[in-house]
Amino acid sequence: MASRKKVLLKVIILGDSGVGKTSLMNQYVNKKFSNQYKATIGADFLTKEVMVDDRLVTMQIWDTAGQERFQSLGVAFYRGADCCVLVYDVNNSKSFETLDSWRDEFLIQASPRDPENFPFVVLGNKIDMEESKRVVSQKRAMTWCQSKGNIPYFETSAKEAINVENAFQTIAKNALQQEADPDFYNDFPDPIKIDNDNSKYDTCAC
Amino acid sequence: MPQPLEVAEYDVIILGTGFVESILAGALARIGKSVLHLDANEHYGGSWTSFNFQELLDWAQLLQGHVEESNGNSQETDFEGKKALPTNLSKVRHQAYSTIEYEIYANLKQAEENDGSEFGEEQIDDSAKTALDYDGLARYLLTSEEYEQSEAIAKVITEQFKSKILDRTRENEEAIVIESTRLAQLLHLHKDDENISEETIRHVSTSLSNFERIETLATLLKESRRYNLDLAPKIVPCRGELIELLISSGVGRYLEFKALDRTYIYSDQDNYDKVPCSKEDIFTSQTVSLVDKRKLMRFLTFALDYTNSPETFEGYEEKPYDIFLKEKFQIDGKLLSAVLYAIALVRTKVNNVNTRQGLTYTQRYLKSLGRYGNAAFLVALYGAGNEIAQGFCRISAVFGGIYMLNHSVRHLLIDKSSNNFTGLIDANGQQLSSTFLVTAIDYIPENVLQEHQECDQTSRAIVIIDQYIHEEGDATLTIFPPDSVGNEYPISVLQFSAGTQTCPEDKYVLYMSTKASGKSAKADLYNALERLVNISNNDASLSTCKPNPLFALFYRHKYRDITSLSSSLPNNIIVTCDPDSSLDFEAATIQAKQHFEKMCPNDEFLPAGPDPDEEDFNVD
Numbered sequence A: 001m002a003s004r005k006k007v008l009l010k011v012i013i014l015g016d017s018g019v020g021k022t023s024l025m026n027q028y029v030n031k032k033f034s035n036q037y038k039a040t041i042g043a044d045f046l047t048k049e050v051m052v053d054d055r056l057v058t059m060q061i062w063d064t065a066g067q068e069r070f071q072s073l074g075v076a077f078y079r080g081a082d083c084c085v086l087v088y089d090v091n092n093s094k095s096f097e098t099l100d101s102w103r104d105e106f107l108i109q110a111s112p113r114d115p116e117n118f119p120f121v122v123l124g125n126k127i128d129m130e131e132s133k134r135v136v137s138q139k140r141a142m143t144w145c146q147s148k149g150n151i152p153y154f155e156t157s158a159k160e161a162i163n164v165e166n167a168f169q170t171i172a173k174n175a176l177q178q179e180a181d182p183d184f185y186n187d188f189p190d191p192i193k194i195d196n197d198n199s200k201y202d203t204c205a206c
Numbered sequence B: 001m002p003q004p005l006e007v008a009e010y011d012v013i014i015l016g017t018g019f020v021e022s023i024l025a026g027a028l029a030r031i032g033k034s035v036l037h038l039d040a041n042e043h044y045g046g047s048w049t050s051f052n053f054q055e056l057l058d059w060a061q062l063l064q065g066h067v068e069e070s071n072g073n074s075q076e077t078d079f080e081g082k083k084a085l086p087t088n089l090s091k092v093r094h095q096a097y098s099t100i101e102y103e104i105y106a107n108l109k110q111a112e113e114n115d116g117s118e119f120g121e122e123q124i125d126d127s128a129k130t131a132l133d134y135d136g137l138a139r140y141l142l143t144s145e146e147y148e149q150s151e152a153i154a155k156v157i158t159e160q161f162k163s164k165i166l167d168r169t170r171e172n173e174e175a176i177v178i179e180s181t182r183l184a185q186l187l188h189l190h191k192d193d194e195n196i197s198e199e200t201i202r203h204v205s206t207s208l209s210n211f212e213r214i215e216t217l218a219t220l221l222k223e224s225r226r227y228n229l230d231l232a233p234k235i236v237p238c239r240g241e242l243i244e245l246l247i248s249s250g251v252g253r254y255l256e257f258k259a260l261d262r263t264y265i266y267s268d269q270d271n272y273d274k275v276p277c278s279k280e281d282i283f284t285s286q287t288v289s290l291v292d293k294r295k296l297m298r299f300l301t302f303a304l305d306y307t308n309s310p311e312t313f314e315g316y317e318e319k320p321y322d323i324f325l326k327e328k329f330q331i332d333g334k335l336l337s338a339v340l341y342a343i344a345l346v347r348t349k350v351n352n353v354n355t356r357q358g359l360t361y362t363q364r365y366l367k368s369l370g371r372y373g374n375a376a377f378l379v380a381l382y383g384a385g386n387e388i389a390q391g392f393c394r395i396s397a398v399f400g401g402i403y404m405l406n407h408s409v410r411h412l413l414i415d416k417s418s419n420n421f422t423g424l425i426d427a428n429g430q431q432l433s434s435t436f437l438v439t440a441i442d443y444i445p446e447n448v449l450q451e452h453q454e455c456d457q458t459s460r461a462i463v464i465i466d467q468y469i470h471e472e473g474d475a476t477l478t479i480f481p482p483d484s485v486g487n488e489y490p491i492s493v494l495q496f497s498a499g500t501q502t503c504p505e506d507k508y509v510l511y512m513s514t515k516a517s518g519k520s521a522k523a524d525l526y527n528a529l530e531r532l533v534n535i536s537n538n539d540a541s542l543s544t545c546k547p548n549p550l551f552a553l554f555y556r557h558k559y560r561d562i563t564s565l566s567s568s569l570p571n572n573i574i575v576t577c578d579p580d581s582s583l584d585f586e587a588a589t590i591q592a593k594q595h596f597e598k599m600c601p602n603d604e605f606l607p608a609g610p611d612p613d614e615e616d617f618n619v620d
Helices: A021-030 A093-097 A099-110 A138-147 A164-180 B019-030 B053-064 B089-095 B108-116 B121-143 B150-164 B170-189 B198-209 B211-222 B241-249 B279-284 B290-304 B321-329 B333-343 B355-368 B384-398 B521-532 B562-567 B586-599
Strands: A007-014 A045-052 A055-062 A083-089 A120-125 A153-155 B009-015 B035-038 B077-079 B082-086 B097-104 B257-259 B262-268 B271-274 B377-380 B402-404 B409-415 B421-426 B431-440 B456-465 B475-480 B491-496 B508-515 B549-559 B573-576
Touching (some): A007 A021, A007 A099, A007 A164, A021 A045, A021 A055, A021 A164, A083 A093, A093 A099, A093 A138, A120 A138, A120 A164, A138 A153, A153 A164, B019 B035, B019 B241, B019 B384, B019 B573, B035 B384, B053 B097, B089 B097, B097 B521, B121 B150, B121 B198, B150 B170, B170 B198, B241 B586, B279 B290, B290 B321, B290 B355, B321 B333, B333 B355, B377 B384, B384 B402, B409 B431, B456 B521, B475 B521, B491 B521, B508 B521, B521 B549, B573 B586
Parallel strands (some): A007 A083, A120 A153, B009 B431, B035 B402
Antiparallel strands (some): B077 B082, B082 B409, B097 B549, B262 B271, B409 B421, B421 B431, B456 B508, B491 B508
């Protein structure tokens, strides 16, 4: 066995506009929350190093950058995801009902090798709002998660930082499991990334 | 009912998500312009997109079909005192492509295996009898007056196939429908023939009995999503305009690449030479003689820093590049071909390339070596044009650009007095206005587009094969110099493997291209393809060491002239170009930059974004 490579996990967050996807990311990575809603501007992906079962892994959490608003997320966004986080707003039943189509869309676009066992995590966000406003019960959400192959479910508040740390710990853990599965691509040399210049080759070839 | 946009006014509206439009979307949003980016297609990439197998087949069938006549709607109308020019995307886009032909091949490998086994007497009798039946059926379908419509013919053929192919998988069903439709159309063409030739009957009969073709098609459909097939395949030089832009803008973070391992040049018969580029290559090359090695070394050393020794090329600047190479470096014959077509990657006839251009091209190649290993080019994973375009669109979205795919445009609005573009009416009937319009040619109203007879065309082929050519690797480039296989212009053949996420593990894809010269794309490329794969069913020419084809699509792609078009359009409409015939994105990247500088002369072109992981970064 070759030595263990540095692990980079790609996590994507899906769900209707306004459910708090960007806020959840920001709360988890930057410990910040802004009450002012603004359709996502300036959020790309955030990275965070986490310990999972004594292993240090880098989690790269990708925001939709607002491209979900008119169903215009391109296939490139989904590529190579190790975990898919589905978010809905517990005070908005439509955002819960569309989870099905977000999950389907993910499976079609990302075409994971083993769709049955691909790790999803569902977050019911905005539980800090008044109880009277809540329209999706915990039971209803858990029933749905169970019917889709026991998807782990968390009720969160990005605003009050409730359960956010916990949820992302599970996300990291499940993403790592996906990554650790036997990799069919191992016959091929690793792809080249161009963001940090490979200047180690910087000698003239002629 | 689709929701209307809350905001109806923008700095820039962009139509089409092709490579150039997407770079502009990213650059404009990055400096704070409000951008609305629309595409009538369901996918990103416009004519630079990549398709899975099913999508590619649908696309080819669509283009082979009739071009819809515009329903008298191409005339301008009046809208609130402005000229309203109707767009007709599907028709205009159609016009960019011609001579589309595709072929699905019987599984030759399997046929070979069967040949090896011993046929019993009975089987021979059976197959001879069946052959007769098929001749009869072919004759019947061709002559009977009962079957005038191609749909009716297709139905009979479908039943015929279904009675033989008992395995009812979804892919088999689809393959049967596709193959029946294709055959029915072919038959229909001969319906009006006075005398139906025996040859036609034979041909139809063979197709009717050829279930292996359906098998091939079913296999391809089953793995459809594993294919990312580029309509305008391109590679990225390791040093150049695009790669620097990808790095500086941050778009490179979204992408992954593989190195183009090797370049080959066709020599003769079934022989190809590896093209030596680096010092190491030249030393170890067994195809280059010692004398040639010395010449090549001397030339490459000069070319890398040619601007430092202007005396060497003084007086040759405007002369053909080959004259310079012959006279100053005694480079001739095969070596000359290699330098011209595989290193400088000249895409035209050599007398059209002067020494100044030739040296620029050569230096660009040499400078690209060594940055990412011993390769001059990178191949973007999952198809280049589409992935790169999506990367720039994402940057645009991150900086507030609004994205709507599958959203078409009805009319462009032009102010009558100033003759400026003021806005458009979208598919929902909503009026959206902007200061600038950036658009792919496909969205230009039909009556503004004159038929450009004299535009450059590229003949292309996408071929799926079952084995690699030359040697195993992620990606290779093979060049056929002019006149080597009866071709007028150099032919390039990129071979991509599963490692580049172009196709499944046991397949390879060939992307062929050349400047159009003959009567069709197929005519321009067929000879070269025949050298590389077992394409003719002729047993004698079947070679076991050559790969077998499964599918080939040939098409011509126009490069429509935007300079003359722009002069007939309002000043605030910026038209972007079609994919060009070159192997890289360099010219298109430069064009995007020039458009940007024209629109925003005082702003920086895609500077690096703020680091989102920085502590002081704020969503507000």
